[in-house]
């Protein structure tokens with residue numbers, strides 16, 4: 530009814546509409562003004578919410594940086610710096626002082642502990658991501674804390690934090706192990722590989738090139754760079770331009786990026802191509818680890834075979850041998866030659882295979898596990914899927930042998946025995962099972 534009235538009162542030429550000064554019209558005018566103000570406020574509020582929360586807007590970037598700097602500043606303070614200095618202090622005044630990235634990871638934990646044991650200063654850095662059960666990373670962290678190694682919880686992409694760490698400690702070396710590992714996961718979450726293995730590596734090198742003195746860098750590449758190469762054993766001189774997975778491609782890219790930073794800025798860089806590392810405190814996404822879990826659970830395990838019933842084999846390398854290789858590479862790393870972000874002369878650039886030189890068929894690995902666990906495995910023979918895995922790996926290690934006496938000493942039987950002993954004690958004889 531009132532709507533009808535409104536239509537009746539509206540002149541046909543609205544521009545010439547003259548407000549009558551009746552009390553009723555004044556009331557209507559005030560009411561309309563209130564409505565306009567109300568809806569304007571709602572509109573402004575919506576715009577604010579949109580720009581604040583929109584993931585694609587620039588405010589996302591700034592809020593991200595804001596959160597990051599908040600996190601960084603919450604790290605600061607004298608107590609935090611004291612912990613860092615204590616962890617990074619070498620036993621002797623001219624001793625090595627190493628920043629280990631990925632320190633809560635499998636290899637990082639073992640390398641950090643070994644460096645600390647022999648008297649080097651060590652500071653760890655890790656973002657404790659949940660690619661696999663983070664409680665295992667926390668348990669490794671506790672282990673390291675007991676031996677005096679502190680792990681800063683941060684991402685290698687956080688340049689502000691990295692610079693701050695170099696302000697507190699003049700690291701002589703960086704052992705760069707932080708990365709997104711795993712071949713198959715690359716099809717599920719490709720951007721995590723770009724984030725850690727490309728952007729993170731570049732960020733790390735950017736910081737290393739600009740600090741004074743520049744540290745020497747040893748970092749983990751991978752045997753996966755050999756990709757579809759068929760010449761065996763794999764030598765550092767073989768072709769590495771046929772990666773079979775995005776993981777392998779990011780590691781290969783890392784080697785090229787390393788070349789650039791060495792060439793332009795005089796950073797001393799050594800890349801280590803690890804071959805299927807296994808052992809206590811290992812990675813739950815790797816076959817030897819989840820085979821153990823699934824054999825104990827009575828679940829069937831997939832064993833891949835290549836075309837024409839071809840054997841799939843790996844050059845399984847025990848963690849202690851890998852650690853010796855990492856220490857050897859650090860000990861023979863020459864100093865970087867740049868300063869103030871400028872190269873002063875040619876710097877060392879190396880790449881080494883760290884393997885066992887003794888490939889074992891995956892079915893033999895399962896037979897060893899069956900004996901150690903005293904449980905028969907339910908084997909499910911399957912075709913090797915084309916999702917990044919290669920048929921075999923086999924390292925030629927003569928270069929590492931020549932350069933720093935690298936000589937693996939643990940065979941698969943002995944190494945798996947140590948792994949199974951750890952697994953059963955950590956997961957309580959299989960009662961508390963790995964995820």
Ligand SMILES: NC(=O)c1ccc[n+]([C@@H]2O[C@H](COP(=O)([O-])OP(=O)(O)OC[C@H]3O[C@@H](n4cnc5c(N)ncnc54)[C@H](O)[C@@H]3O)[C@@H](O)[C@H]2O)c1
Pocket residue numbers: 630631632633634635636637654655656657658666683684685686705706707708709710711724725729749750751752802803804805806807812
């Ligand atoms: N284990 C192997 O068989 C093997 C073989 C070849 C190469 N590698 C390489 O060796 C290195 C160590 O491997 P691992 O087996 O110990 O793996 P891991 O996953 O146990 O350790 C990597 C650690 O890096 C951390 N990390 C990942 N991205 C990060 C980031 N952006 N910022 C900070 N921390 C981050 C993770 O939280 C993890 O703790 C990796 O570079 C890996 O690619 C390992």
